[in-house]
Amino acid sequence: MKKEMNYLSEKIDKLESIIDEVSRLAAQRSDYNYSLKQLKDEKQILENILNKLTEIALT
């Protein structure tokens, strides 16, 4: 499970970088807002999974 958590963490980190980039673009052009939302949703899903795995690891 350590590997999976590590993988998720890396994935979330990468998504966060992309979200940062897209946020900058969205601040200039509103047509990026949809992509930004999609990315944020995806990140949230991964974070939820990671939270769950962390919980399981600690029990």
Add this chain to the structure above:
Amino acid sequence: MKKTEYDLIDHAFKERKAKFYLDYKIILDKDNKTKLYLYGKFLGVLSAKIVDEKTVVTLSNTESYREIYRKYIGFSVQEELLLVIDYFIINIKDKDLSIRAHSGWFAADGELVEAKITDEHQTVIEYTKRVLSLKHWDCKAKEKQNQNILNLIGAEWYILCHNLFTTDPEFSRVLSLYSTESETKTLYPQKTKLFDFLKNVAPSDLSVLILSEEPYSTEGEATGVPYECLKRETPALRTIKKALEEDGYKFTDESFKSWQDQGVMFANRNLFVEKDNPKSYSESNTHILIKKIIKNFILITTKPIVIGAFGRKNNAFAEEIIKFVGSKSSLIKKVHIGVKPGDHNFADSEFPTKINSILKKQINW
């Protein structure tokens, strides 16, 4: 135009002289009992429960507290209440205020701002305000789990990056990784010292971040602060000494405390290591947490810091942090220190002078 007391307080915060602002108001209630109200500021508002020898006074609720806060202080509230300070013993004597925390009596070490404090009948009953450093306060979190986090990272970081430490999964992942791995392996540093590098440098002091690779893996050497070793002079310490000497400084404090007190933070890319097994957790991505902490720090405080990076990976990592901050990247500058500790380049890098040339307030290395 004459400055008001609030201008002075605001100025103190802007100049970063103020780390924590404490204000109080004494009100006589209908039964002529004295009530003491305490309110403060540290990048937000603190809720306080106050206990003197006889009376317990608790601020009634968030809303009224915020109203009081706004009415008397006039700052905009940035954060919701995050922290409850467990108790103080207040002693009001001769128009002065002393505060006792669990650890004993201490004097207010911050700026003294004089102000009139009146009761509800506008009678002046006390006359003092002090700016206190939060590190002197004995702080407690409501939840036991959060209290553990607070103990690990210190109150200022807990408040500043509250969401990161309580809801972001990365911090929990690193802690759970450490906990599960330590069941079968000996890891360094020990868990209680894992975040000492953070705890020892309050965000209000932080001005330099030096990124290192990983803790010492030999028994008894890792202290929780990279490079620091109280047991012997390690090769890394020897090269740091050499670099300092070549820059005209003298390495005198084995504990790194004087540097940390001046706002120099040493952080490892890999937060922990297995005993006698260097690089055992180099693929565990613990640096993601460091990146998040620094990103949060810069986004919230907009405070410039200098990043010194040891090694190629850390140089790339420093670049990544700068990229993360985006438009605010001019706030931070990277100093390339060398390839790795013990390497010739390290000692020749003149990093103390380079860092000081960027900083407004020089570090006494």
